[in-house]
Amino acid sequence: MDIKNYVKKARSGKIDLIKNTKNIISECEKINKEYNYFNVISKDSAIKKAEELYKKDSKGKLFGVPVSVKDCICVKDVESRAGSKILSGYNPVFDATVVDKVKKEGGIILGKTSQDEFGFGSFNVNVGVDFKIPKNPVDKERTCGGSSGGAAGITKKLEYPHAALAESTGGSIAAPASYCGVIGLCPTYGRVSRYGLMDYANSLDKIGVISRNIDDCALVLEVISGYDNKDSTSLNVPDYKYSRIEQDEKKLKIGIIKESLLEGVDKEVKKSILRLVGKLKSKEIEVKEVSLPLVFKYGIQTYYLISMAEASTNLAKFCGMRYGYEEKIQGNFNDYFSKIRTKSFSREAKRRIILGTFARMAGYRDAYYLKAMKVRTLMIEEYKKLFSEFDLLISPTMPNFAPRLDEIDKLSPLENYMMDIMTVGPNLCGFPHISVPYGSKHNMPIGVMFTADHLEEKKLIEIGKIVEKIG
């Protein structure tokens, strides 16, 4: 059942919300024991919300709908740690704007989904100290992708209407959606408020949606998007009724990115994309080969430079004071802060702090950080040129299907970063993109990614509907 129909039934009283919510929570607890998709399941507050809804009017667009929230998005009075030990015990005293919007529309928050610490990973294996690695819902020996791994995993595994609020910095919505076989939409930078999001990299972070089908995705996007004066980077642009988009008769023009099908791409992934392109062409959708040479040659380097530089400043505020992990205060501030940070950041977080601090240091800043910002300008121009002719660009979401966890262990950090080759471009340049499942290999899902121009999420919903229909 999709969310729209679930809401209809809940409104008319055909679904017992309290009983149903209890069942969903039990199911989540059961799944979590085996798959580690939640860092916190907020059982009591979810049931309380269902009881409140029972007594109230039923106008909300998400009336009674279970919604999970990535751990890095603040939920009032629910421990929110961004997957890091350094935020242990932090219970926000406010809701992130997106959470506030979901609650106002009658959504029921299930809990906080697992992730790579602060979003630092593509496979959700870079979890914080004392956190568990989520497992792929199709094969437990494999990754569910990251960094929104818990969000994608629970969306696939939970046999109830549900949507996940996720977050992407360099591909953290599209990648896990691809590996788990669900829909993942990352909106234009600034389309959805970041207020209440624990920053990874301010100029890159976006909150988006992971869902089981495209209609659910459109509805939740409609709820969470919009201008917010609490976020200075929020775009003051007209909203769109995404849930009312019908499959447009207008023929879309699509560019297939040449570089995305070259070396390093799994044969079956390539086949899936080409099979889909064939079907789109048979629907008289024009598909032509295009090229993004700069993005594919330098995207990874540019993305990691910017994200690590920004991450290292953002993580400077975590020091065992004011909130989060604390110990008895001993020694001077240098000793205390260093002790807390050393104990509670994982290896990958430390690596990124070191690299980011290096890129911003006097003497290196212009050669690295500023240079990357300039290259980003050239990459935006490269994309914009294509969008003057094409509505959408198509590529695989990931160059492969979900790798085994023991295969990931063997990758060097740089080899690990290279896996983001498809997703860093749109993320770096703030373009909205969607991963839609299409095809599989040995039952493992394959994702296809569509990228649109800034603020053209409508086209992503349209193409999502077309692909879903093609099946």
Next chain:
Amino acid sequence: MKINKNLIQHIADTARLNLSESEIEELLPQLKEIIDAFSELSEIDTINVKPSFQPVTIKNAMRDDKVKESLSQELALKNTKHKRKGYFQGPGIL
């Protein structure tokens, strides 16, 4: 760019991280490889290119200079054990 143990140690101190000798040993080749990759950006001509500090054009977000309701002192201090007389308590700086 010369990456060596001393530089890593200096960066770690700046970032308030204590790294053991073995951690530095492990990081050294990894950082060299990654920074070499970063250095490839120098091949790109960016003369007269303006940096994009944001991916979309964002104008200054101004608001009226008016006092608004904010977090109470009690709520602001709610998440810490280290507080005294309505203030955060921290380690000594001298």
